[in-house]
Amino acid sequence: MNLTWHHVEAQHVWRTDPIVAHIGGSIVIAGGTCDFEDDPLAVEIYNTESNTWEACESMPAILKDSAASTWLSIATTGDKLVVAEKFTGVSYCFDPKTKKWIGPYELRPDPRIFHSIIGFSNNRLILVGMIGDVENVTRLKIWKVDTESFECEEMAEMPLELIKKLKSDTFGVSSISVCLGGDYVYMSKSSEMAEEIVGCEFINGGGVRWWSMINEAAGDGIRSERVVFTCSVIGLSDLQRAMSLENRKFAVKVVKI
Secondary structure, X not given: OOOOOOOXXXXXXXXXXXXXXXXXXXXXXXXXXXXXXXXXXXXXXXXXXXXXXXXXXXOOHHHHXXXXXXXXXXXXXXXXXXXXXXXXXXXXXXXOOOOEEEEEEEOOOOOOEEEEEEEEEOOEEEEEEEEEOOOOEEEEEEEEXXXXXXXXXXXXXXXXXXXXXXXXXXXXXXXXXXXXXXXXXXXXXXXXXXXXXXXXXXXXOOOEEEEEEEOHHHHOOOOXXXXXOOOOOXXXXXXXXXXXXXXXXXXXXXXXX
């Protein structure tokens, strides 16, 4: 946990909807540029040690029409950034050491997938894919992705009764938000405030456990406010350090699952 904020120099390219990732000692910002910028695929790296920005090789040209966080899903594997189009599965890797892109790869273990999200946790690159279409999602599956060959191994399939909890009254199941922490994957509808969150736990030995829980934040504040849902593995030592630096308070809510 980094508990302090720092002012840094502005990046060289104006952006409105970029992808942002932390890899090692660097922060990578790519795509999402303003219309008046010359390169919609521009990539910059911020070195947290030298506090400097550096321009890198632009994103692959095939991503020109989708080079924004709205259309791309990202994951960091520790030494590389993986970028995947949510609707096609076309994927590339960015190496911050060589500052080069590698690919393309195709993350489509099932040709019926119409929307997918990737994430990395506990030394696993995970692919969550929805099968069917917006009006009729027939299945939702989770795959483990080999970070070298990009071959996919199926790990779990969501029960049908839980898929219904990801459906929006207005948009169907057009997209979902996914976040990972440790052996847990959390999913919610991304088109509006999610009243319920679906979770999946990877159990030692190869099994999984599915459940859903009420999103307590959905009842707080104004419905039009934007809420960012994320998760992380935090230990007691992290909380002790956070509480000791300033007069901080935090609230704990117990959720039945």
